[in-house]
Amino acid sequence: xxxxxxxxxxxxxxxxxxxxxxxxxxxxxxxxxxxxxxxxxxxxxxxxxxxxxxxxxxxxxxxxxxxxxxxxxxxxxxxxxxxxxxxxxxxxxxxxxxxxxxxxxxxxxxxxxxxxxxxxxxxxxxxxxxxxxxxxxxxxxxxxxxxxxxxxxxxxxxxxxxxxxxxxxxxxxxxxxxxxxxxxxxxxxxxxxxxxxxxxxxxxxxxxxxxxxxxxxxxxxxxxxxxxxxxxxxxxxxxxxxxxxxxxxxxxxxxxxxxxxxxxxxxxxxxxxxxxxxxxxxxxxxxxxxxxxxxxxxxxxxxxxxxxxxxxxxxxxxxxxxxxxxxxxxxxxxxxxxxxxxxxxxxxxxxxxxxxxxxxxxxxxxxxxxxxxxxxxxxxxxxxxxxxxxxxxxxxxxxxx
Amino acid sequence: xxxxxxxxxxxxxxxxxxxxxxxxxxxxxxxxxxxxxxxxxxxxxxxxxxxxxxxxxxxxxxxxxxxxxxxxxxxxxxxxxxxxxxxxxxxxxxxxxxxxxxxxxxxxxxxxxxxxxxxxxxxxxxxxxxxxxxxxxxxxxxxxxxxxxxxxxxxxxxxxxxxxxxxxxxxxxxxxxxxxxxxxxxxxxxxxxxxxxxxxxxxxxxxxxxxxxxxxxxxxxxxxxxxxxxxxxxxxxxxxxxxxxxxxxxxxxxxxxxxxxxxxxxxxxxxxxxxxxxxxxxxxxxxxxxxxxxxxxxxxxxxxxxxxxx
Numbered sequence: 001x002x003x004x005x006x007x008x009x010x011x012x013x014x015x016x017x018x019x020x021x022x023x024x025x026x027x028x029x030x031x032x033x034x035x036x037x038x039x040x041x042x043x044x045x046x047x048x049x050x051x052x053x054x055x056x057x058x059x060x061x062x063x064x065x066x067x068x069x070x071x072x073x074x075x076x077x078x079x080x081x082x083x084x085x086x087x088x089x090x091x092x093x094x095x096x097x098x099x100x101x102x103x104x105x106x107x108x109x110x111x112x113x114x115x116x117x118x119x120x121x122x123x124x125x126x127x128x129x130x131x132x133x134x135x136x137x138x139x140x141x142x143x144x145x146x147x148x149x150x151x152x153x154x155x156x157x158x159x160x161x162x163x164x165x166x167x168x169x170x171x172x173x174x175x176x177x178x179x180x181x182x183x184x185x186x187x188x189x190x191x192x193x194x195x196x197x198x199x200x201x202x203x204x205x206x207x208x209x210x211x212x213x214x215x216x217x218x219x220x221x222x223x224x225x226x227x228x229x230x231x232x233x234x235x236x237x238x239x240x241x242x243x244x245x246x247x248x249x250x251x252x253x254x255x256x257x258x259x260x261x262x263x264x265x266x267x268x269x270x271x272x273x274x275x276x277x278x279x280x281x282x283x284x285x286x287x288x289x290x291x292x293x294x295x296x297x298x299x300x301x302x303x304x305x306x307x308x309x310x311x312x313x314x315x316x317x318x319x320x321x322x323x324x325x326x327x328x329x330x331x332x333x334x335x336x337x338x339x340x341x342x343x344x345x346x347x348x349x350x351x352x353x354x355x356x357x358x359x360x361x362x363x364x365x366x367x368x369x370x371x372x373x374x375x376x377x378x379x380x381x382x383x384x385x386x387x388x389x390x391x392x393x394x395x396x397x398x399x400x401x
Numbered sequence: 402x403x404x405x406x407x408x409x410x411x412x413x414x415x416x417x418x419x420x421x422x423x424x425x426x427x428x429x430x431x432x433x434x435x436x437x438x439x440x441x442x443x444x445x446x447x448x449x450x451x452x453x454x455x456x457x458x459x460x461x462x463x464x465x466x467x468x469x470x471x472x473x474x475x476x477x478x479x480x481x482x483x484x485x486x487x488x489x490x491x492x493x494x495x496x497x498x499x500x501x502x503x504x505x506x507x508x509x510x511x512x513x514x515x516x517x518x519x520x521x522x523x524x525x526x527x528x529x530x531x532x533x534x535x536x537x538x539x540x541x542x543x544x545x546x547x548x549x550x551x552x553x554x555x556x557x558x559x560x561x562x563x564x565x566x567x568x569x570x571x572x573x574x575x576x577x578x579x580x581x582x583x584x585x586x587x588x589x590x591x592x593x594x595x596x597x598x599x600x601x602x603x604x605x606x607x608x609x610x611x612x613x614x615x616x617x618x619x620x621x622x623x624x625x626x627x628x629x630x631x632x633x634x635x636x637x638x639x640x641x642x643x644x645x646x647x648x649x650x651x652x653x654x655x656x657x658x659x660x661x662x663x664x665x666x667x668x669x670x671x672x673x674x675x676x677x678x679x680x681x682x683x684x685x686x687x688x689x690x691x692x693x694x695x696x697x698x699x700x701x702x703x704x705x706x707x708x709x710x711x
Contacts, residue, residue, distance in 0.1 A: 053607075053611060054611060056611045056612055056614060056615050057615060058615050058616060119576070119615075119616075120615045120616075120618075120619065121585070121586060121587065121588055121589075121618045121619065122588055122618075122619075135560075135563065135612070136559050136560075136563055138555070138556070138559065138574070144555070144559045146559060146562055146563045147563055148562075148563050148564075148565065166574070166576075167574075167576065169612065171611070239644065243644045244644070247644065254644040254645060254646065255644050255645060333627065337625045337645065338625050338626065338627060339623045339624055339625035340624075341623075349623070349625065359600075359603075359626075361473075362600040362601075362603070362626070363600065363601075363603045363604055366473060366474055366475050368475055
């Protein structure tokens with residue numbers, strides 16, 4: 001009887017082990033599967049290097065001579081519509097973020113679209129190039145042609161001899177995420193510059209300098225608690241302390257990148273302190289004793305003997321910090337804002353990749369495809385970081401440190 | 402190794418099983434209605450619930466039918482493409498041919514019907530600017546006024562229509578009005594106008610900003626959308642002098658009484674966003690009344706048969 005009971009519990013335990021592993025791997029696999037299946041369509045070099053905000057132009061025709069144009073044959077191309085009246089061809093296409101747009105497919109060299117007066121302040125002529133986007137075209141005494149009605153209708157309205165073009169509104173291709181990538185890189189760089197020295201030195205204090213009394217224990221417990229504090233609370237700290245501070249000390253006038261980096265530094269500081277301390281702790285006491293016995297003082301021992309041996313640990317801490325910086329969104333919405341920018345200035349608000357996802361998902365309708373692409377980019381960066389941690393720790397340990 | 406292979410093949414088999422078709426269900430009349438809704442923070446939900454006369458459900462889940470499903474805009478669109486017994490609601494700009502848009506009180510959801518006020522299920526897009534005298538300098542003030550005039554012009558209406566909503570005013574072309582705003586003849590590329598407020602207006606707001614810039618001396622624009630509540634807060638309310646101050650805030654609901662402290666001239670409605678009840682393409686129902694929708698969302702009608710016969 002006793003024997004059977006043990007067998008049942010063993011089966012139950014073993015079964016639980018397999019089931020839990022199965023569910024965990026399934027959940028993680030599904031996330032990867034989802035992001036990859038939704039996000040790969042939009043991946044393109046232009047998405048990563050392009051502007052988010054399209055440059056818009058307003059123009060009118062300079063010369064309105066009626067001509068006939070010999071157009072190339074586009075009958076093989078799908079969704080290309082020829083406007084024979086003005087010698088251009090339009091195509092129903094997508095911008096970098098996957099929104100439907102009307103793209104200029106071809107412009108005849110003699111087309112009036114090659115000679116337009118700009119209606120903007122301070123510029124006089126402008127021309128339309130293939131690859132640009134039509135927003136709308138307004139006519140005298142006729143309703144405006146809108147791009148959302150599709151290229152076919154747009155082309156046929158433009159071709160209508162009754163309609164006299166009044167103003168042409170066009171832009172270059174938008175929807176790129178270059179600005180958000182640059183902001184994220186800035187954030188990583190600035191945050192690490194602030195947080196790593198402070199974190200490492202604090203860890204040295206706890207492990208090498210302080211005596212193991214109740215004060216140290218209390219402080220260590222505090223830092224441990226801070227590791228688990230939700231980042232939105234650090235965001236509050238950022239908006240009440242760091243943003244006003246940076247406004248006072250720098251040319252910034254509202255939420256800005258420096259305040260974002262300061263807030264992130266505070267967020268990753270506990271992680272860096274804890275991880276560095278762990279790696280200092282495993283340095284054998286024999287090495288310290290040997291160094292002291294050879295006549296080196298405490299400071300020399302710490303910085304020349306102990307610290308180099310803890311380097312792999314500090315590296316791990318740094319890379320863990322980078323992961324946290326890339327993934328942070330809640331705190332950054334407060335201190336950095338959610339405005340997507342193309343030209344990044346450290347004294348101005350901008351958006352990191354994670355906040356860019358938030359911004360795309362709160363839009364109506366949400367842009368899931370672009371969000372998945374950004375998620376894929378973030379996953380790729382984290383993967384690269386992970387591999388480089390393993391590699392550098394391996395190389396360092398091989399060097400015999 | 403063997404164990405890992407076993408585990409992976411198990412995952413594969415289960416994934417296949419999950420994808421296999423489900424057996425044929427009961428007749429449509431006996432089908433339970435699957436009610437989909439947006440979450441309580443959504444402006445679309447507020448507009449929909451108020452529009453069907455069930456305002457209690459605007460910010461309160463407990464009055465809804467038991468077993469309702471909360472989903473975002475895309476999830477509701479995707480669900481209606483596959484769930485034959487489902488009903489949900491989305492903004493008119495999201496409607497496409499993968500689902501069936503229902504008539505409301507017998508009126509189809511088209512832009513014409515929204516503007517001539519026969520289609521009643523809609524929510525407003527409104528704007529609020531800083532009060533007079535509360536600007537850093539006169540240029541910013543003049544640019545803010547010019548922007549509001551641009552939004553009300555034919556050009557603004559075209560931009561709004563192009564972004565999927567229905568503009569409420571067409572005061573003539575911007576070219577005919579730009580002389581009323583001499584600030585637009587200057588080079589404004591050193592000035593930044595800041596916009597905030599509702600994130601469901603973000604696409605329209607960004608399109609308006611992008612179109613306005615070349616029309617008014619290439620003024621720089623910054624769109625930072627965090628929710629309708631911030632429209633008043635960051636232009637006239639408690640955060641108006643804070644770090645995230647805005648010149649103009651957008652809201653996807655009418656301003657609440659507590660937000661009406663400023664002069665009336667600082668607020669304006671720019672557009673309507675029609676909300677459409679949607680169902681699966683094979684659903685035989687073509688239209689519903691406010692009362693029927695309320696009964697569905699309350700849980701008084703639980704079967705599609707109730708809707709068809711009663």
